[in-house]
Amino acid sequence: MAGERTGAVGTRIWTVPNVLSMLRLALVPAFLALIVIGDYVSALIVLVIASLSDLLDGYLARRLDQVTRLGQLLDPAADRLYIFAALVGLAANALVPWWIVVVIVARDVFLLVLGVVLANHGYGPLPVHQLGKVATFALFFGVPVIMLGLAFPVVEPVSQPIGWAITMWGAFLYWWAGIIYAIETARVIRIPRLAEEPRSDTLEQGGEP
Numbered sequence: 001m002a003g004e005r006t007g008a009v010g011t012r013i014w015t016v017p018n019v020l021s022m023l024r025l026a027l028v029p030a031f032l033a034l035i036v037i038g039d040y041v042s043a044l045i046v047l048v049i050a051s052l053s054d055l056l057d058g059y060l061a062r063r064l065d066q067v068t069r070l071g072q073l074l075d076p077a078a079d080r081l082y083i084f085a086a087l088v089g090l091a092a093n094a095l096v097p098w099w100i101v102v103v104i105v106a107r108d109v110f111l112l113v114l115g116v117v118l119a120n121h122g123y124g125p126l127p128v129h130q131l132g133k134v135a136t137f138a139l140f141f142g143v144p145v146i147m148l149g150l151a152f153p154v155v156e157p158v159s160q161p162i163g164w165a166i167t168m169w170g171a172f173l174y175w176w177a178g179i180i181y182a183i184e185t186a187r188v189i190r191i192p193r194l195a196e197e198p199r200s201d202t203l204e205q206g207g208e209p
Contacts, residue, residue: 009067009068009069009072010066010067010068010069011068011069011070012066012068012070013068013070015061015064015066015068015071016057016060016064016066017057017058017060017061017064017066017067017068017071018057018066018068018070018071018074020053020056020057020060021053021054021057021071021074021075021078022074023053024050024053024054024057024078025074025077025078025081027046027049027050028078028081028082028085030046031043031046031047031050031082031085031086031089032085032088032089034046034089035085035086035089035090035092035093035147036089036092036093038093040147040150040151041151041152043086043089043147043151044144044147044148044151047082047086047144047147050078050082054075054078054079057071057075058075076128076136079136079140080108080136082140083104083136083139083140083143084101084104084105086143086144086147087100087101087104087143088101090143090146090147095146095150096146100167100171103171103175104139104171104174107174107175107178110178110182111178111181114126114181114182114185117185117189118185118188118189121188121189123188123189126181126184126185126188129177129180129181129184131173131176131177131180132174132177132178132180132181134173135170135171135173135174135176135177136170136174137170138166138167138169138170138173139167139170139171139174141166141170142163142164142165142166142167142168142169142170143163143167144163145159145162145163145166145167146159146160146163146164146167147163148163149163
């Protein structure tokens, strides 16, 4: 069966890692609601539980040879939704400016457009770039550090500048990764045109098609 042997990416839905990912997604509305009402301690507890389940489902997927296509979609989706929920909740309470929310959301809309362009040319999504992973991690770490100061005011003088520095750096890297995806998209959809040219110097020299 697909996904049952080491290294295979299966198509199964009901695996242990996927169920954990689904449960993590189900906690997003509760996480957002807790932030909006100002219960930052409970929101952080939910976030810790979600983060631990993220680590656990990744470990189980590899340990049980249950890496699936659905799991590969659910994990980054959950990370982004928690980032969005935290930013929207904090912005709703006037604790972060709305322009930060717009910047983060606009980047993912930009990637969605790139995905549509690739699909129209017969290509699937581009592989996740390492810089994109670093940017997502920075945001996923920076926003909770900001929340930590809201939950425990005694650490706010330290957590706020650190959290904001990491979050702003993450937002910059987020868009930097987006630009790299755009460049890669342009290169990929240009390949067929290069291949059709009768006397391409690149092809004659044995370069990348």
